[in-house]
Amino acid sequence: MPSLTGLDEPSDAALAAAWRAGSEQAATDLVRRHASRLARFLSGAGAGPSEVEDLVQEAFFKAFRGLDGWRQDSSFRSWIFSIGSNLLKDAYRRRKGRVVLSIEDHDMPVHRDPGDEMVAEETAERITVGLTDLPRLQREVFLLRVQQGLDYAEIAASLGTTVGAARVHYHHAVKRLKELVP
């Protein structure tokens, strides 16, 4: 599995092997590499601000405890998202289906003029609200694709579905979210 951060960095598989061999530094490096992305995903998918950090911590705890369960035919990133998604699903059940909105200040990934930026931020808020109305799988597929940049194979591995189904969920999510664009 190629490294996410460059050729000089050890791969996730190498870090996982080092953790198995007893290196706590390797575990710390894996957390540093993936914690922020996982937090963004969980927050966008409906985790409340107060529960995001706990969910991230629990996801890594479960990942390291059950590292033998990581079949390396999928990336560590897919696997940790898979654990996070399942934890969020449990939290969602405990909250009896209530999705928590988290509208934050945004950093614009694409340079625009101030007018465009304001429109884009309004759209982003609409999309954030619109995401809460989507079925869970549509919401998570959309976020993994657009927010995290995963390809469909990784999305399928993360959410326990097929590539074809992931494409269909993405298509439906975009179709519904388009209706919110002014």
Added chain:
Amino acid sequence: MSCQELSDKMPGVARGKVSWTQEEARHLASCADCRAEWEVVTAGAMVADGAKVDADAVAERVLLRLRTEPVVKRFPARRLFVGLVAAAATVLVVSRVVTTAPLPRGPAAPLSVDVPGLTTLGEDGLAEVLESMAPQWTDTPTIDTPSLDDLDPRELEQVQHLWES
């Protein structure tokens, strides 16, 4: 250039990983449907941008838990479920077999046991056999129960005392 090709490339462009070619940019400018999707994708790429965690603090807490929390081997819920279903199915099958098993119909056939030697005997022979067995019963010692008339006054008193107590 198809809308699908543009759609597939949108997440990468929105996250600054790749750029539009001139042809793609022209398509985007002229296709209202693609523009609407592009707005959704660029907005989606920004969702929860402000959500951050202190990765070092998370790592520290995770490692602390890994050091201190014992590994709990739990009986897998799936195995438990399969076991319960199997047990329930067994009970169901057994109860069905018991309740639907055909009961014997009509009167029971008379029991006849052939005793070699006796079947060839005539009526007289059988009577003789019975007679030969009779002394065994009469010779058997029995408990001799005396009547109250046979008891002397002292024994009668003892019996009366026994009854009263």
